[in-house]
Amino acid sequence: MANAKTLLNLSVTAALALGAAAVHAQKGETVKIGWVDPLTGLMAPVGQNQIKSFQFVAEHFNKSNPAGVKFEMVPIDNKLSPQESTTAVKSLIDQGVRYIVQGNGSGAALAIMDALAKHNERNPGKEVVYLNYAAVDPDLTNSKCSYWHYRLDADTSMKMEALTSWVKDQADIKKIYLINQNYAHGHQVSRFGKEILARKRPDIQIVGDDLHPLAQVRDFAPYIAKIKASGADTVLTGNWGSDLTLLIKAANDQGLNVKFLTYYAGVTGTPTALGAAAEGRVYVVAYAHSNMPGEVGKLGDAFKAKFNDDYYTFATYSAFAMLSTAMAQAKTTDPAKVAATMEGLKFKSFNGEVEMRKGDHQLQQALFVTVWKKTDAKHPYSVENTGYGFQPVKAYDAYVASTPTSCQMKRP
Structure with a gap:
């Protein structure tokens, strides 16, 4: 029979192991991110560039990020329509997607915010978070603000x-x-x-x-x-x-x-x-320009070399930097806990330290x-x-x- 000292050592070892497991609970996990924007119509060239940008920057962060997670993009064409955006959100949720990004059109943004507010209220424990990378109507973080909405672009x-x-x-x-x-x-x-x-x-x-x-x-x-x-x-x-x-x-x-x-x-x-x-x-x-220095400038050069196209939606970088930093701090990929961690979060993006303002979920940046x-x-x-x-x-x-x-x- 083990003596008291041995049992104590085993308990301490087990506790340390559990603690380490908790710290890296999300490591190696694949996080699916739904992308809802136009891939057809007059604005299709914009959407096509932006989904390529998200996929490209996801690959960059998959090599190394604070949470050790893998990001996977799940794109849906919303045809620039609020109604199609609502349908897309339902489809993504049915596929188990818990994070959604969108940027082209504030009408579509508002439709997504409304859909997620209803879903999250009716489905505790299955919350979905929305990262807005380009819809800039100030009302989205003022009179129509939502806890589940986080804006990465500067508003109008x-x-x-x-x-x-x-x-x-x-x-x-x-x-x-x-x-x-x-x-x-x-x-x-x-x-x-x-x-x-x-x-x-x-x-x-x-x-x-x-x-x-x-x-x-x-x-x-x-x-x-x-x-x-x-x-x-x-x-x-x-x-x-x-x-x-x-x-x-x-x-x-x-x-x-x-x-x-x-x-x-x-x-x-x-x-x-x-x-x-x-x-x-x-x-x-x-919030950026085509001659940005440092890591993001090198990313832009690599994007051009791969696609013969320009990387201009730099908020894609901020999206993965914020998510991976919040997931590392929250020690989980659970959207409810990650959302709470993103409130007031200061993190390093391509343009230095930025802050997701707690009061309205509007990123503060140069x-x-x-x-x-x-x-x-x-x-x-x-x-x-x-x-x-x-x-x-x-x-x-x-x-x-x-x-x-x-x-x-x-x-x-």
Whole structure:
């Protein structure tokens, strides 16, 4: 029979073994992530680039991440439709997927938030978490905020704060024409553009404010004619995908020689439309740019070498960095525990330490204003193999663009 000392040693050894097992409970586990965005229609090129980006960065993190997990993407085409997004969420949940990512369209984002709020309330212990990597309607982290929703992109108002901080010092900008897509994001760009410019540059005239259907306009020539007639020296737009590509193409075709202040000029198809004609005139406000240094810059080069395409949705990196850090700290992949850990989480992403603000689940990070210019030794990255790229003209720390929140978070 073992003596008391032996039994004590065995107990201690067993306890240590259990503790070690708990620390690495998630190691080697495969975490499926559902991707819900367009793979067909006018915005298909954007979605195709972004699913490739998620799969590529998942492979990168699968080599090494704090939690030791393996990430696997499960894509579903939502055709840019809120209704299709809800159907996709149900399908993913039926497949056992517990994490969902989406970014193209705030209407689809809201549909996913509503679907998950209902599912999680009815199915305790089977919760699903939503990481939003590009839907930027401020309401998603304000009046419509949800505990299960975490936004990795900067919202429309945050980007407008940074962009207008730059505009404030540009004396040659005097007349701005607003043109945006007729849905939540476009409405917010128009609203915040007017409100914040009135505060920072009350002398600037708003000489036009157009809204057009999302992903339906094939010829922007009539809009460009209106902009030319207005006498605008600058166009401010939140357009993305085909709606920005075709707008820029029409501007070049009609010789509209004005500045374009944009959110998404780096998205698939638009850089090629910019070409040499747009050099020094097209600006972007974003949380990253095509000449980012360090690990993510090397990732971009590897992505280009593999796909002959550009890696521009850098929030994919933040998604895996945040998830793996939270899973390591929570010592589990259980979404309910990981969600609780992500609240207020500070983690290292491609742009330094960032924070997922607890009050509204809005990531706090630096923002950049960049301009379209010919590549040079300091900024060598050629976007869409054009010989041009987006070069930084101003960087803003997170606090500059951080906006207050009205979110009244209902926690489980």
